[in-house]
Amino acid sequence: MAPAEVIVVDLVLIDGELGMVKLTADGVLEAIEYGEPSRYWTVKKDVLGFVVEGKYIRIKTVVEREEGICCGEFGGDYSRKDFVFEPFSEDAKNRFCFKLRQYLDSLGRPKRLLVFVNPFGGKKSALKIFEKQVKPLFEDADIQLDVQETKYQLHAREMVRSMDVSKYDGIVCVSGDGVLVEVVNGLLQRADWKTVFKLPIGVIPAGTGNGMIKSLLDAVGLQCCANSATISIIRGHTRSLDVATISQGNTKFFSVLMLAWGLVADIDIESEKFRWMGSARMDFYAIQRIICLRQYNGRVLFLPAPGFEGYGQPTSYRLYKEPPVSNNKALGYQGPDTKFEDVDEWREIKGPFVSVWLHNVPWGAENNLVAPAAKFSDGFLDLIVLKKCPKLALLSLMTQISEGTHVQSPYVAYLKVKAFALEPGALVGEPDTEGIIDADGEVLARGRRSYKCEQIALMSYDKLQVTVDQGLATLFSPEY
Secondary structure: OOOOOEEEEEEEEEOOEEEEEEEEOOOEEEEEEOOOOOEEEEHHHHEEEEEEEOOEEEEEEEEEOOOOOOOOOOOOOEEEEEEEEEEOOHHHHHHHHHHHHHHHHHOOOOOEEEEEEOOOOOOOOHHHHHHHHHHHHHHHOOOEEEEEEOOOOOHHHHHHHHOOOOOOOOEEEEEOHHHHHHHHHHHHOOOOHHHHOOOOEEEEEOOOOEHHHHHHHHOOOOOOOHHHHHHHHHHOOEEEEEEEEEEEOOEEEEEOOEEEEEHHHHHHHHHHHHHHHOOHHHHHHHHHHHHOOOOEEEEEEEEEOOOOOOOOEEOOOOOOOOOOOOOOOOOOOOOOOOOOOOHHHOEEEEOOEOEEEEEOOOOOEOOEOOOOOOOOOOOOEEEEEEOOOOHHHHHHHHHOOOOOHHHHOOOEEEEEEEEEEEEEEEEOOEEEEEOEEEEOOEEEEEOOOOOOOOOOOOOOOOOEEEEEEEEEEEEEOOOO
């Protein structure tokens, strides 16, 4: 293979000694020093940016660590290491800077980002993470930031629903999964959603769950750390993501993570009283809930993906799509144009249920590999159904979620679906007590006598349906 064309090459001083720097058309930066082995950087992967310091050029690079410590203050997969050299003339310095800037600009990296920081999520460490770990890397990459701190729940949704986002190359959420979900829903509620929803969305883990960014980073063997997430955003690579529309009449919620009912929803929502414990609150409250195990009556219906037609029993069902509200106000996204006309392909599973879990990505949190076979944009949702199960077996099963082996349990049905409907019922033996429906970590519906049932939820504790729009969203992502 012929060597790549040289874009620029110059004699320079490196640590006071004569050397040479060279940039080739395939994006390789080479430093040659007398008596030393050549050093190489791939600009796309290793170079964040550069800065001129008087007569010197400082190349800001990252190198992969042999061993990183996840979620430590300065842990992660990468460390910063600069390369500094001195060109022999002002013209040579300007020429090299121009060519390197030209190549960096050709990579399509983001140049201006809208950043939401949630100072209340998880252990309330998002501001510190942003200032110490995230902002310095963005500055090294010469990315302009418009930073917004969220003041209350749904604040991010309110802002993106009305603000001009056309000047940005992407939106970044320094938070758990909650702000991501708010941004998705806010953008899809806009009249110009088709345009603004093309903006890539990035996530930097700074909350309790962090399921989305864990799924993105783990898929390529990276740690779930701010360091790795930020560098993935800087590099500018993106991937598509399915978006699920949860509907109840004209009320809609756009989900990118999960829907849960039963044990998982009860743990997720009721454990909020122990939020000060961080992610450990889930494990702590799970033990309590398993000891005092609840089962719920109800029914789930689904249109199985190819290869999963053997689950459940045949039933007839037709997706119902409400006509749009007729008014003069421009409408946002109304959900996918589903064409599932064959009502006889639907299947059903009847209760009682311990738990029903619908997942869009593999990880539900940093330590919960809920749906190990889930794909980001396959047009399907992964359904995990748990019916009658002995408590000791259930305790064992819950410990297996961190490895994803729980789906192999004989008590678990694990399948992929194209569409889904839930008919939630009351607690077994307590017809006046109902449960909670949880979507993306937030309460979607509260039944009678459930936890904080006096609070108003988006939907009622009644039948709802879920459809999928394949690859509708775009996320900043590591390169696969």
